[in-house]
Amino acid sequence: xxxxxxxxGKIARDQHIPAVAASPDWELAAAVSRHGAVDGVExxxxxxxxxxxxxxxxVVSLCLPPVPxxxxxxxxxxxxxxxxxxxxxxxxxxxxxxxxxxxxxxxxSLFATWHSREAAQVAPAKAWLAGKAIRRVTVNWKEDxxxxxxxxxxxxxxxxxxxxxxxxxxxxxLTEILPDPVHLTRARLAFPANRQTPIAADxxxxxxxxxxxxxxxxxxxxxDQTWTIDIATDEGALLLADGGARLSIDxxxxxxxxxxxxxxxxxxxxxxxxxxxxxxxxxxxxxxxxMTLVADAFTLGERIVTDPFHD
Numbered sequence: 467x468x469x470x471x472x473x474x475g476k477i478a479r480d481q482h483i484p485a486v487a488a489s490p491d492w493e494l495a496a497a498v499s500r501h502g503a504v505d506g507v508e509x510x511x512x513x514x515x516x517x518x519x520x521x522x523x524x525v526v527s528l529c530l531p532p533v534p535x536x537x538x539x540x541x542x543x544x545x546x547x548x549x550x551x552x553x554x555x556x557x558x559x560x561x562x563x564x565x566x567x568x569x570x571x572x573x574x575s576l577f578a579t580w581h582s583r584e585a586a587q588v589a590p591a592k593a594w595l596a597g598k599a600i601r602r603v604t605v606n607w608k609e610d611x612x613x614x615x616x617x618x619x620x621x622x623x624x625x626x627x628x629x630x631x632x633x634x635x636x637x638x639x640l641t642e643i644l645p646d647p648v649h650l651t652r653a654r655l656a657f658p659a660n661r662q663t664p665i666a667a668d669x670x671x672x673x674x675x676x677x678x679x680x681x682x683x684x685x686x687x688x689x690d691q692t693w694t695i696d697i698a699t700d701e702g703a704l705l706l707a708d709g710g711a712r713l714s715i716d717x718x719x720x721x722x723x724x725x726x727x728x729x730x731x732x733x734x735x736x737x738x739x740x741x742x743x744x745x746x747x748x749x750x751x752x753x754x755x756x757m758t759l760v761a762d763a764f765t766l767g768e769r770i771v772t773d774p775f776h777d
Contacts, residue, residue: 467745468495468522472513472538473529474502476618477552481581482529485734491742495523513538517545524548525745533625536561539576543568548575550741554634554757555579557625566752575744577737578752580638584733585710586722591695592643594715599700600644600673605681607636608692611665617777621663628663630760633683637756639695639710640681646674650759653767658775665775669763 469492471478483504486494496508498516503509510516516523526542527550528535536556542549543565555578556562562578569576582588609632611621620626627634641647648671656666665686671679693709705714713720744751 467491467525467742468493468520469525469527470494470496470498470516470520470523471504471527471529472498472516473531473552474499474504474509475529478502478529481734482527482552485738486527488735489738489742492525492738496520513541517542517547525550525741527741528552531620531626532557533620533623536565539565540568543572543574543576546572546574548741548745550577550737551579553578553580553638554627554760555752555754556757559754559757559761562752562754562757566750569750573748575741575748576750576752577741577744578754579737579741580635580642580753580756581733581737582635582638582710583642584736585639585708586732587706587713587720588639588642588710590720591704591706591710591713594704595643595645595697595699597645600646600675600677600679600697601700602677602696602698603640603644603648603671603673603679604694604696605636605640606692606694606696607633607681608684608687610687610691611685611775612777613691619777622658622661622775624662626663627760628657628661629665629667629683629685630663630763632685633667633681634756634760635709636681636683636693636695637759639706641753641755641759643695643706647755648673648679650762650766653763654770655763655767656770656772658773659771660774660776664767665772667763667767669759 486492497504498510525548651672652670654668655664666684669681673679695706697704702716
């Protein structure tokens, strides 16, 4: 199928373009960007022009920041195109529900992608936890914002999520692998004095079985980067590391299929394979559980002002 990419920034170049190029399901037929382009691909400055000029492209993949995404997704759906959304699927839950209703009314596919759920060891972790009683869950998601989001001012603006931009990746894994859902009970959010979104977050959750569940997100981590989920159960301990790429059970690291390669190697190819299946079946996949937890954190969050941040 032909597909158009909208928003040719870092994530598009690092992940989407290589995944589409390597896929047997997709042909990158157009790009939409005010500032970027893809070699050998027709590029349009705005979505409306592309939709009018290329009725032969049935699918649009949006790689834009969350705040402008709704208008683009709504326009694509109104034009009869299936839509794939980079995470998070929108700036608010309400607009995500509105997009779902639009897609359903038009018989179109809509996909809220959570790339970290496709990390190599997430599915094996979920399978191992099934049927086990959870005793404790500790999430540590700590990285250097200057390294991973250089010059991306939108993440510090309202709707940009701040540290929850990576933190929602942890929550997407957590909501995928736990046998029972959790909900937020406490949040402490650290905002730089000169920014509109948090640079760190300390979260506590309620688990239906009484497990102690907590998460710490921090964008000030220097040196080694930390993306771990540590879970104690009645039948042993599980550790997901490197954002879901590595799995240890009771201290013994579990093997990874050789084809997986780097920690992010297979995530986006699997997302695009899922999108192809959704289009073929006319399905919608708009799981908003990770985004709901983030919204709850902003609702419940105690705001702490910390040192100014300068990129």
